[in-house]
Amino acid sequence: MNQVLTPAAGITKGSFGEVRLERVGKIYEKEIERLVALDEFSLTIERGKLTVLMGPSGCGKTVLINMIAGYEQPTSGTITLDGRPVQGPSCDRLVVFQESALFPWMSVYSNVVFGCQVQGIDPAEIRAKAELILRKVGLFEFRDKYPAHLSGGMQRRAELARALINDPKILILDEPFRGLDAMTRELMQEFYVGLFEEFGRTNLFITHEIDEAIFLADKLVIMTYQPGKVKAEIEIDLPRPRDFKMLASSRFMQIRAQTLELLYEESSKAFASGSKAAFDLVGALASSKDSCRIAG
Amino acid sequence: MSTSRKTGLLNPQIMRALIGIGVFLALWYLLTAVLQLPRFKLLPNPLSVIAEWISFEPVSGRSIFTKAFYLDMGFSIARTLIAFSLATFLGVLLGLIMGWNRIFYDFSFPIVEILRPMPPLSWIPLAVLILPGVELAVVYVTFIAAFFATVLNTLLGVFSIDKNYFLAASCLGSKPKHIFINIVVPGALPFIFTGLQIAMGVSWMSLVAGEIISGQQGLGYAIYEGYSLFQFDQVVCYMFTLGILGYISSAGIRALGRRLMAWESRRRGA
Numbered sequence: 008m009n010q011v012l013t014p015a016a017g018i019t020k021g022s023f024g025e026v027r028l029e030r031v032g033k034i035y036e037k038e039i040e041r042l043v044a045l046d047e048f049s050l051t052i053e054r055g056k057l058t059v060l061m062g063p064s065g066c067g068k069t070v071l072i073n074m075i076a077g078y079e080q081p082t083s084g085t086i087t088l089d090g091r092p093v094q095g096p097s098c099d100r101l102v103v104f105q106e107s108a109l110f111p112w113m114s115v116y117s118n119v120v121f122g123c124q125v126q127g128i129d130p131a132e133i134r135a136k137a138e139l140i141l142r143k144v145g146l147f148e149f150r151d152k153y154p155a156h157l158s159g160g161m162q163r164r165a166e167l168a169r170a171l172i173n174d175p176k177i178l179i180l181d182e183p184f185r186g187l188d189a190m191t192r193e194l195m196q197e198f199y200v201g202l203f204e205e206f207g208r209t210n211l212f213i214t215h216e217i218d219e220a221i222f223l224a225d226k227l228v229i230m231t232y233q234p235g236k237v238k239a240e241i242e243i244d245l246p247r248p249r250d251f252k253m254l255a256s257s258r259f260m261q262i263r264a265q266t267l268e269l270l271y272e273e274s275s276k277a278f279a280s281g282s283k284a285a286f287d288l289v290g291a292l293a294s295s296k297d298s299c300r301i302a303g
Numbered sequence: 304m305s306t307s308r309k310t311g312l313l314n315p316q317i318m319r320a321l322i323g324i325g326v327f328l329a330l331w332y333l334l335t336a337v338l339q340l341p342r343f344k345l346l347p348n349p350l351s352v353i354a355e356w357i358s359f360e361p362v363s364g365r366s367i368f369t370k371a372f373y374l375d376m377g378f379s380i381a382r383t384l385i386a387f388s389l390a391t392f393l394g395v396l397l398g399l400i401m402g403w404n405r406i407f408y409d410f411s412f413p414i415v416e417i418l419r420p421m422p423p424l425s426w427i428p429l430a431v432l433i434l435p436g437v438e439l440a441v442v443y444v445t446f447i448a449a450f451f452a453t454v455l456n457t458l459l460g461v462f463s464i465d466k467n468y469f470l471a472a473s474c475l476g477s478k479p480k481h482i483f484i485n486i487v488v489p490g491a492l493p494f495i496f497t498g499l500q501i502a503m504g505v506s507w508m509s510l511v512a513g514e515i516i517s518g519q520q521g522l523g524y525a526i527y528e529g530y531s532l533f534q535f536d537q538v539v540c541y542m543f544t545l546g547i548l549g550y551i552s553s554a555g556i557r558a559l560g561r562r563l564m565a566w567e568s569r570r571r572g573a
Contacts, residue, residue, distance in 0.1 A: 112489035122475035
């Protein structure tokens with residue numbers, strides 16, 4: 008279900024990558040403390056697919072992102088992109104950060120073209136690409152505004168544009184819609200899933216929201232709490248293109264119930280071990296379990 | 304910052320400012336000319352100060368209609384501008400490098416922190432000893448306090464930059480020089496401008512102190528002269544001249560900062 012790729016000239020080159028993590032471990036050692044953040048973590052982030060990663064707070068998701076992005080080195084194991092080991096940050100593995108990381112002192116346009124500019128791409132080519140992608144995300148009219156003068160949803164779209172213009176082999180999104188209000192969040196999900204379905208591209212998406220996860224994913228990966236491992240991989244076989252009506256379908260409910268069970272176990276573990284952040288998640292899950300039972 | 308659409312004297316903000324000044328002058332007049340309280344009656348009252356300031360034939364030989372007044376002002380302004388520009392250039396440069404390079408920071412921070420609290424005036428003996436001529440010594444004293452204020456604020460400015468900006472820039476393919484120009488400099492700018500405002504203030508303060516001790520011309524020197532000659536009207540009118548110059552220079556920095564940082568969503572304490 009992923010041959011998508013109507014290559015709108017300039018935006019996609021179809022050069023999507025596949026990231027393999029093999030028995031990756033990450034250990035933080037301070038004088039006395041020793042924290043095993045990730046242990047024997049193996050996962051293939053498949054070419055052109057949208058992989059969604061879920062897990063309780065503190066399960067090592069951010070560490071994982073940092074290692075794929077090349078900001079940190081694994082203690083053991085290997086991470087490869089299309090067979091080549093990952094070394095340092097590079098624009099073929101781009102991250103869209105949790106809180107907006109748009110440069111506040113640059114206009115939307117300058118933000119979007121920043122990557123291309125520092126890479127020394129021909130200015131005329133940059134201009135053409137930027138116009139195309141700004142129109143695609145609906146920000147062409149706002150290209151001269153500063154990020155602070157945009158709404159939350161616009162900021163996230165600008166950030167997507169800033170990443171996509173570089174044709175990354177993999178796009179990593181770390182809870183990109185966190186902090187948006189519910190309505191905007193849904194619109195962004197719909198927008199993002201449409202963008203993904205149009206251009207394919209390998210995506211790794213991190214989220215806490217179970218509905219968001221299932222709605223977006225080709226494959227849902229659930230992580231265990233300390234040390235982080237893969238607890239389960241769930242293939243989401245909802246048809247594409249996706250729309251919000253699917254949230255009420257019985258297949259969606261089935262997957263949701265199954266996912267909740269798995270997540271609940273891990274979150275309880277995190278909760279029992281005193282992770283403060285997990286408290287919120289357990290609370291949220293408990294209430295959504297009820298609502299699910301009623302709905303199902 | 305004012306959202307009022309009214310302009311001119313009807314603008315409530317300006318009205319309040321004028322009333323504030325009026326109340327201050329009235330109190331001053333009351334204490335010195337009307338009530339003549341024990342210690343206060345030695346002070347010149349505002350009317351005599353203003354009379355001296357705008358007199359065609361001032362007792363002290365200095366009013367807005369004399370060449371001497373503008374010569375004093377010119378000397379002081381020139382010294383401050385030279386010292387402040389130098390402090391800005393060198394201070395921002397040093398602060399940026401210290402903030403950006405951890406190793407350089409480790410080397411330089413302790414010594415900067417030891418030199419920084421030294422009162423500007425304590426530098427005078429050495430400045431006079433080393434620098435040719437008294438003029439440069441005064442400029443140096445004016446420079447030194449402004450310099451450290453700028454260094455420290457620039458440094459804090461670099462530290463204040465969100466780590467994600469560096470991560471984002473590096474994965475988008477930036478080399479160190481791109482990060483320095485596109486992230487470090489603009490990211491530190493709000494703090495730099497806070498630093499420059501402080502620097503401007505301490506520049507004027509140390510300038511006057513320097514001029515009093517070793518100057519040969521300028522507002523500070525004239526204040527000291529007025530003191531020795533018992534011409535307190537002149538002292539007070541020069542004090543206000545300094546105050547107004549300080550106000551104008553700070554307002555100038557604020558205005559420049561607003562232009563350069565139009566991207567800021569909210570204003571830092573102006």
